């Protein structure tokens with residue numbers, strides 16, 4: 247009875263500290279809009295960096311030729327080549343390869359990391375077949391998707407601000423990532439020019455726009471989280487260059503670093519942050535994204551094990567190990583709809599090492615997954631809502647009879663594979679927008695948009711264009 251009472255007490259406390267009532271989400275969205283405005287003014291204390299991407303034109307569909315892209319994001323990187331056929335033929339042919347990054351390279355030296363990437367790219371280029379055509383005398387060109395915060399100095403150069411998502415490489419901060427990649431390609435004897443350096447959000451926006459003209463924003467929900475959107479150039483006080491002809495500029499919000507008293511931060515979040523590679527940073531990201539959701543669940547289960555003997559008299563040693571419970575496993579447990587939660591039971595056996603969990607323990611575990619996923623998804627929806635507010639697509643514009651169709655391109659393994667998470671993002675966004683506006687807003691999966699988007703931007707910024 248005492249055990250049951252303790253279990254109930256912890257669960258109640260978790261429910262309370264992770265709660266995200268709609269009114270709270272609205273005030274979080276308002277706080278994000280305020281931070282976006284500060285970032286656009288160049289306020290050095292702004293939490294959202296609102297980085298200028300130097301992309302003032304998104305793909306039109308006219309792009310053509312052979313282009314490469316390299317997407318360095320979190321756990322994997324992808325290399326891709328695409329033959330673009332212009333307005334009529336569009337994507338004629340496309341090939342890609344995915345390579346996982348050996349963990350030691352994520353915390354090693356930047357030369358080792360870039361050499362590894364350039365070697366994989368060189369190998370991929372060697373397999374280029376007859377279907378791809380590079381005109382005589384031309385150099386191959388590459389769009390480089392680099393999903394970490396970068397201070398762009400042009401469309402094809404920029405310096406790393408900081409690492410996130412488990413990367414921690416000495417000496418890379420402040421360096422131009424394009425020159426580092428270019429030097430590594432030279433060391434491999436690979437003759438290729440980087441003509442566009444883009445964040446994955448910007449790439450996804452470009453890829454999304456290529457397929458659908460109404461795409462105005464892109465959101466990544468993968469290992470980390472971030473968003474980009476199309477801003478009016480005259481709404482960016484810190485932009486001191488010439489006003490682009492299009493009147494627009496794509497902004498990479500770097501919203502993962504958002505932090506506010508309004509965020510429902512629990513004791514589990516606090517300790518996870520404290521023990522992370524980047525304490526005090528990326529607080530919003532740590533509540534939402536795939537790198538962290540499973541870890542938050544693990545910490546709650548561990549508390550239940552210690553304080554309420556959830557798994558019996560001893561605390562399973564495996565449960566003490568940070569990051570043993572990965573978000574894909576959490577997702578599998580959460581989606582188990584069998585009457586005896588068999589899948590969940592076998593996951594607990596594999597991960598925690600407890601073979602015969604009771605049905606009650608399984609239900610509790612699923613409930614914890616539900617609470618953590620729901621908070622993350624609802625907070626992500628509040629972020630999307632804040633961008634729509636920022637650009638005035640959260641309601642019918644004054645003087646007009648209806649909302650213009652508004653598409654948000656979404657990508658990332660978390661959104662793509664975690665169905666209960668993505669459904670909750672969509673339902674919450676609908677709720678925040680209300681019936682009228684939500685009928686004009688579409689959230690659309692832009693699968694691997696960031697790779698193709700980078701290739702498209704490499705094409706529109708080609709040295710031969």
Ligand code: ADP
Nearest residue numbers: 319320321468469536574577658659660663664
């Ligand atoms: P990245 O963000 O590293 O560029 P992805 O967009 O492919 O790469 O996202 C990978 C992340 O997505 C993983 O770290 C994981 O957290 C999450 N993920 C992948 N598969 C699933 C799944 N089945 N359920 C939940 N999350 C998943």
Ligand code: MG
Nearest residue numbers: 319393446468
């Ligand atoms: Mg990615």
